[in-house]
Amino acid sequence: MPVLVVNCDDWLGYHIVNKLLEQGYKVDGIVHSDRNDEPDEDLTMFFGRNSSFTMIPADKEKKYNIGIIAGDYDGKIKQKIEKLFVINPDKKEQRSVNHATSCTTIKAPLLFGEWMPMNEKGIFHKNEFIPFTSEKFKESSLYVQNFTKGLLQWMKVPNLPSELHIYSSNHKREVNTKLDKNIYLRDNTPNRDHVKTVIEHYVLFKKR
Numbered sequence: 509m510p511v512l513v514v515n516c517d518d519w520l521g522y523h524i525v526n527k528l529l530e531q532g533y534k535v536d537g538i539v540h541s542d543r544n545d546e547p548d549e550d551l552t553m554f555f556g557r558n559s560s561f562t563m564i565p566a567d568k569e570k571k572y573n574i575g576i577i578a579g580d581y582d583g584k585i586k587q588k589i590e591k592l593f594v595i596n597p598d599k600k601e602q603r604s605v606n607h608a609t610s611c612t613t614i615k616a617p618l619l620f621g622e623w624m625p626m627n628e629k630g631i632f633h634k635n636e637f638i639p640f641t642s643e644k645f646k647e648s649s650l651y652v653q654n655f656t657k658g659l660l661q662w663m664k665v666p667n668l669p670s671e672l673h674i675y676s677s678n679h680k681r682e683v684n685t686k687l688d689k690n691i692y693l694r695d696n697t698p699n700r701d702h703v704k705t706v707i708e709h710y711v712l713f714k715k716r
Contacts, residue, residue: 510534510562511663512575512587519623520595520652521578525561526554527656534560536570540581574663575608593659598634614659616674618645620702621652622709640703650676651702654695 511528515521516537528535564570566583575589580598592608596616618633625632630639638645655674662668669689677694695702 509571509573510536512536512538512570512572512589514538514575514577514581514585515540515579516563518578519621519625520619522554522623523621523652523656524576524578524659527653527660529558529560531660532560534562536562536564536572538564538566538581538583538585576659591663593662595659610668611670612662612668613671614662614674615671616655617650617676618648619652619655620645620649620706622706624652624706626706626710628707628710646699647678648676649699650674650693651695651697651699653702654693658691658693 511533513521513525513528513535514537516525516535517539521537525535525537567586569586569588571588571590573590575585575587575592577592577594577597579596589608590610592611593614594611595614596619597613618631618638620626620631630637630642630645632638658674662672671689673690675690675692676699677692678699
């Protein structure tokens with residue numbers, strides 16, 4: 509049975525879809541509700557021809573074992589989902605979860621990666637510009653590929669809590685935190701190497 513990814517044309521949704529396809533999953537995608545079902549061709553062209561990926565209309569009724577919403581989605585989801593993951597929703601109320609048997613909200617740190625809003629000096633996050641050299645970026649940032657690897661592992665875990673907080677290993681751990689709801693992702697590759705890769709990708713596609 510395919511995995512449903514909502515906002516598959518968002519930069520984070522793209523990385524989630526790509527990782528699922530790499531691991532042999534079949535994926536159904538729904539585009540962001542504000543884009544009137546017109547996907548971002550710069551992103552979807554990379555997996556749109558993959559036989560394991562299908563773009564579906566938001567009102568198509570179907571059942572899924574696993575569904576993933578990357579960010580906010582204002583549209584109504586008709587699909588029935590056994591296990592739903594909602595990643596970094598901006599809004600407190602998430603109407604889409606009403607059709608899910610169980611829902612885990614994942615509060616990830618400052619994710620960064622290819623295709624996100626950025627320039628050669630830093631990233632744009634929630635109407636804020638965050639330089640790569642800033643303390644906020646150094647302490648809180650997490651490369652998106654590390655996050656998607658973790659997501660695939662959490663998909664297989666039964667009885668997850670309703671909320672998970674994900675942190676970079678560089679994040680200062682608070683005393684008396686509940687370890688069952690807090691996950692620290694360690695990366696053997698220095699963050700500066702990931703930043704270099706992301707900047708090179710940005711420069712390459714900026715010129716096209």
